[in-house]
Amino acid sequence: MNRYSxxxxxxxxxxxxFLFVVPLLxxxxxxxxxxxxxxxxxxxxxxxxxxVGYLPFGYVMFYGVGTYVTAVLWSRFHVPIPAxxxxxxxIGTALALAVAPTLRLRGIYFAIVxxxxxxxxxxxxxxxxxxxxxxxxxxxxxxxxxxLTSYYFMLGLMVLSGLTVLWVSRSRLGVALRCIRDxxxxxxxxxINVPVNRLKAWMIAAAIPSVAGGIEAWFxxxxxxxxxxxxxxxAKTIVYAMFGGLGTVIxxxxxxxxxxxxxxxxxxxxxxxxxxxxxxxxxxxxxxMPRGIAGxxxxxxxxxxxxxx
Amino acid sequence: xxxxxxxAVISGVLMGIIYGLIGIGMNILYGVMRIVNFAHGEFMMLGxxxxxxxxxxxxxxxxxxxxxxxxxxxxxxxxxxxxxxxxIQQSDDPEIASFLTFFGISLVITSVILLIWKADPxxxxxxxxxxxxxxxxxFLPLGRLISAGVCALAIGIISVFLYRTYTGxxxxxxxxxxxxxxxxxxxxxRVSALVFGIGLSIVAITGCLVTLSFPAITPVQGQTYTTIAxxxxxxxxxxxxxxxxxxxxxxxxxxxxxxxFMPVALSPVVAFVILILMVMVRPQGLLGKVSTRx
Numbered sequence: 001m002n003r004y005s006x007x008x009x010x011x012x013x014x015x016x017x018f019l020f021v022v023p024l025l026x027x028x029x030x031x032x033x034x035x036x037x038x039x040x041x042x043x044x045x046x047x048x049x050x051x052v053g054y055l056p057f058g059y060v061m062f063y064g065v066g067t068y069v070t071a072v073l074w075s076r077f078h079v080p081i082p083a084x085x086x087x088x089x090x091i092g093t094a095l096a097l098a099v100a101p102t103l104r105l106r107g108i109y110f111a112i113v114x115x116x117x118x119x120x121x122x123x124x125x126x127x128x129x130x131x132x133x134x135x136x137x138x139x140x141x142x143x144x145x146x147x148l149t150s151y152y153f154m155l156g157l158m159v160l161s162g163l164t165v166l167w168v169s170r171s172r173l174g175v176a177l178r179c180i181r182d183x184x185x186x187x188x189x190x191x192i193n194v195p196v197n198r199l200k201a202w203m204i205a206a207a208i209p210s211v212a213g214g215i216e217a218w219f220x221x222x223x224x225x226x227x228x229x230x231x232x233x234x235a236k237t238i239v240y241a242m243f244g245g246l247g248t249v250i251x252x253x254x255x256x257x258x259x260x261x262x263x264x265x266x267x268x269x270x271x272x273x274x275x276x277x278x279x280x281x282x283x284x285x286x287x288x289m290p291r292g293i294a295g296x297x298x299x300x301x302x303x304x305x306x307x308x309x
Numbered sequence: 310x311x312x313x314x315x316x317a318v319i320s321g322v323l324m325g326i327i328y329g330l331i332g333i334g335m336n337i338l339y340g341v342m343r344i345v346n347f348a349h350g351e352f353m354m355l356g357x358x359x360x361x362x363x364x365x366x367x368x369x370x371x372x373x374x375x376x377x378x379x380x381x382x383x384x385x386x387x388x389x390x391x392x393x394x395x396x397i398q399q400s401d402d403p404e405i406a407s408f409l410t411f412f413g414i415s416l417v418i419t420s421v422i423l424l425i426w427k428a429d430p431x432x433x434x435x436x437x438x439x440x441x442x443x444x445x446x447x448f449l450p451l452g453r454l455i456s457a458g459v460c461a462l463a464i465g466i467i468s469v470f471l472y473r474t475y476t477g478x479x480x481x482x483x484x485x486x487x488x489x490x491x492x493x494x495x496x497x498x499r500v501s502a503l504v505f506g507i508g509l510s511i512v513a514i515t516g517c518l519v520t521l522s523f524p525a526i527t528p529v530q531g532q533t534y535t536t537i538a539x540x541x542x543x544x545x546x547x548x549x550x551x552x553x554x555x556x557x558x559x560x561x562x563x564x565x566x567x568x569x570f571m572p573v574a575l576s577p578v579v580a581f582v583i584l585i586l587m588v589m590v591r592p593q594g595l596l597g598k599v600s601t602r603x
Contacts, residue, residue, distance in 0.1 A: 123575065286413065
């Protein structure tokens with residue numbers, strides 16, 4: 001471990017310690033809750049797009065299913081919240097398994113089909129029987145409202161997903177995934193089981209946002225189809241992860257912290273311009289900085305490799 | 310029941326022709342430049358709002374405003390080409406890069422529409438004295454009939470351009486094989502710029518026609534049209550310009566006939582299920598020849 005990685009670990013530890021004591025400080029709890037939420041989303045998205053190169057343009061569906069499973073289980077079947085959140089993760093992963101055949105598609109086809117699936121799910125959820133999902137009004141969970149506990153749940157999930165990305169990146173799985181991204185045919189010639197490795201990444205990348213959705217539903221105590229299946233969740237996840245640097249471990253974390261801060265700042269002052277700025281940001285990122293902050297830094301200073309990767 | 314079905318079929322065919330033109334606009338860009346225009350619907354809405362303003366300012370009706378909006382959109386297309394073409398072609402994966410870039414542009418357009426025209430639904434007054442005709446028991450909405458007519462005319466002109474002119478031949482050649490074409494001395498850049506202009510001109514036509522076929526427009530409708538365009542071109546074959554017409558007809562019929570048997574709210578589900586099945590079973594589309602990379 002050289003001094004760069006020591007510094008990186010020290011700053012991560014300091015950041016976590018700060019997040020741990022945030023509820024005691026006179027700062028906005030929702031702000032830090034959502035910061036952790038977006039870090040989690042960006043990290044999980046990184047696993048499937050950054051490492052394997054599949055762009056799930058309907059990524060919001062796992063989050064949306066997560067919110068609804070927790071809300072429905074708690075409000076209609078009186079399942080305790082932690083168990084409901086766990087169930088969210090399981091059902092989200094099961095959904096990923098069910099749509100796994102789409103992984104045969106590549107590039108734009110996969111993105112479009114995934115997007116279409118998210119639209120189908122939104123329409124289906126909005127048209128579920130009213131007693132189940134409350135139609136377009138959604139479900140309120142106000143009797144389960146525990147902002148502090150859900151905050152720490154989110155902190156736990158964020159740490160877990162960070163560690164997952166770190167593990168994926170440094171394990172054989174990560175090597176295999178990067179090979180698949182760069183050239184699937186060559187990877188398979190080298191003896192990498194492409195479908196199995198791809199499926200592993202896909203299920204991990206689905207489980208995390210599903211659990212995050214469950215915790216977020218608990219934190220806001222309200223769930224409705226328009227918010228749960230909002231395209232903007234996908235869009236922001238992509239932008240935050242890309243800004244930091246896809247395919248690196250630390251990039252999406254950094255991207256989410258920075259861009260969420262910026263987004264919140266703009267949103268607070270100019271609500272309509274928020275969309276405009278987000279759009280311009282996306283265009284700028286894709287055209288001028290497709291590798292993100294971490295990727296660009298990596299090109300310039302390759303010695304940073306052990307810190308960001 | 311028979312009348313209901315007959316009406317559904319007629320309405321499906323009319324809408325199918327309109328959807329077909331919407332798809333052609335997106336497909337020609339994809340075919341020539343591998344650009345996935347995710348802002349297609351938002352550009353349409355921009356055209357529709359311009360038609361609305363032209364109506365307010367000079368009293369132009371939806372059809373007349375095409376003559377103003379179309380040249381503006383042609384220039385817009387050339388500008389977009391100049392701004393983004395090079396960068397997108399240089400990136401690692403041009404399709405995904407263009408997809409995300411145009412997604413960003415779609416957000417920009419939506420917010421510009423919100424800033425200029427606000428979020429209220431707007432409409433252009435219907436220019437004709439009769440709203441519909443009855444032929445026997447069958448009801449014919451005049452607005453859609455005229456829109457479908459204009460679209461059919463536009464599709465005819467595009468077909469003549471693609472199959473009877475020299476430049477059109479170059480466009481088809483680029484779709485067939487980009488690299489070979491540039492070796493043969495065709496200026497791919499210039500043809501691409503032209504195609505971008507044509508693509509957006511088609512968007513202008515469909516945008517203005519939206520105000521004729523539907524009573525109200527809102528800023529957030531764009532996404533619906535983008536999805537329809539996707540569906541239509543995936544059905545017809547990505548990169549097969551006229552395949553979009555077939556895709557449009559299939560989609561229009563599926564949408565209107567399914568709404569006879571099930572709640573209207575669920576008819577998009579039918580469409581998406583068709584899309585998903587289509588991509589899984591035959592990703593090259595009904596008419597497509599190009600095989601996908603695995």
